[in-house]
Each structure stands twice: as structure tokens, then as C-alpha cells.
Amino acid sequence: MKQSIYGMALFVFLILPPVSNLLESIMIIHMHMQMPLLVLSGFLMARVFQMKFQSFFEKWNQNGVPGITLFVILWLYWMIPRAMDESLTLATVEWFKFISLTVAGIALRDSWKKLSMVGKTIVYIFFTLKFLIMGYLYFIIDSQVCNNYLILEQKTLGWGSFAMAICFIIYGFVHLFTDQSEYQQF
Numbered sequence: 001m002k003q004s005i006y007g008m009a010l011f012v013f014l015i016l017p018p019v020s021n022l023l024e025s026i027m028i029i030h031m032h033m034q035m036p037l038l039v040l041s042g043f044l045m046a047r048v049f050q051m052k053f054q055s056f057f058e059k060w061n062q063n064g065v066p067g068i069t070l071f072v073i074l075w076l077y078w079m080i081p082r083a084m085d086e087s088l089t090l091a092t093v094e095w096f097k098f099i100s101l102t103v104a105g106i107a108l109r110d111s112w113k114k115l116s117m118v119g120k121t122i123v124y125i126f127f128t129l130k131f132l133i134m135g136y137l138y139f140i141i142d143s144q145v146c147n148n149y150l151i152l153e154q155k156t157l158g159w160g161s162f163a164m165a166i167c168f169i170i171y172g173f174v175h176l177f178t179d180q181s182e183y184q185q186f
Contacts, residue, residue, distance in 0.1 A: 007044025007105075014038060015098055024088055027146065027153040028160045035078055035101055042105020049106055057110050064114030067107040068123060074104040079134060081145040088148045128168040135161030 013019060014037055023034040050057055061067040077083055078097060086093040112120070139158030144151055 001048070003044045004046075004048040007041045007046075010037065010044065011041040011098075011102060014041065020094070027084075027149040028157045030084065031079070031157060032160050032164065035075075035097075038098060038101035039075075039105040039108065042102035042107075043109045044105075045102070046106040046109035050110055061107070061110050061114065063116075064111035064119065067111030068115060068119065070107045071104045071111065072123070072126070074100050074107075076130075079130070085147050124168070124172065128165055128172070131161045131165035131168060135159065135163075135165060 014023070014034065020034070024030045078087075078101065083093070083097075087097045088094070115123070135158045137158070138145070138154050138161060141154070142151065145154055
């Protein structure tokens, strides 16, 4: 229950106008900090929704695939430069961002434990490739992709996406070459 309170407090903090304006003023912070923090707030609040709507989650997200699909679709939508631009100019789209990314966090928490190891690996590889491709595209494009951000901020986001992909790859190798049974709790 404490996690849900922390998640709600994080959500309220992130939607405060001075905080959201600050986080949205720099492109890399908007995409690599504000959006994941909104997902984290939903992830932390998910337990309350899982208990309150238990039959819904059991029926709708039995094996975790529908929830993880929802998470991936919502996350990919917010990686589109046009969606980021509209969230800065239209208040309704900004509210949709806050709500949809929080819902994505709820779907992620409900789905991750239910997914098979193959499903988790597919999602992991997909996000690693997404960060690599996104970093490459933002880095090589010399024209302004987002109207509200400078080209320099675009290139910075490209480097940040490359850094995220490298972190994912390093984690993958560590996970692959270590005995995970030593770290699992029973």
C-alpha cells in the first residue's frame, strides 16, 4: 500500500505545472526522465488497481501478453516526435500523456511476472533495438524533427538513446553470463 502512495505522490509531483514545464523544456529530460517517471508512478500504483479490479486483470491479462502489448504501443506512441510536440502545445494531449503513460506502468507491472522468459527476452531485445535505432536516427538527421526543440537537443537525445542501448546491452551480457539462481529469493 505504501508503494501506491509513493506512486500517487510521484504522479502529483510530475503533473505540477512548474515541474512538468521544467522537465519538458529539455528534449532528453522530457523523453528519458519525465516519461519513464510517469510509467514508474503507474508501476507503483498498480497494486491498488490489481486488488480492486482483480477479476478484470485475471480475465483480460491472463498470460501478460495483452498488457505488455498495451505498454509497448503506448511507449512507442510517445517516442514519435509529433506526439511529443503536440504534448507541448495542446493541454489535452499533455493530459493524455500523463494518463496513458501511467496506465502503461500499471499494464507493465501486471504483465511482467506473467510473461514467459521468451516473452521477456523479446521485449528486452525490442527495447534495446528501439533505443539503438532511435539514437541513430536522432543523431544522423540534420533537420529539425521536433518543432519545439533545437537540433542540438535532438543530437543530445540521440546520444542519450545510444547510452540507454549500451546499458541494456551490458545488462543483457551480465544477465546472460551470471548464475541468476544465486540472486533469486525463495
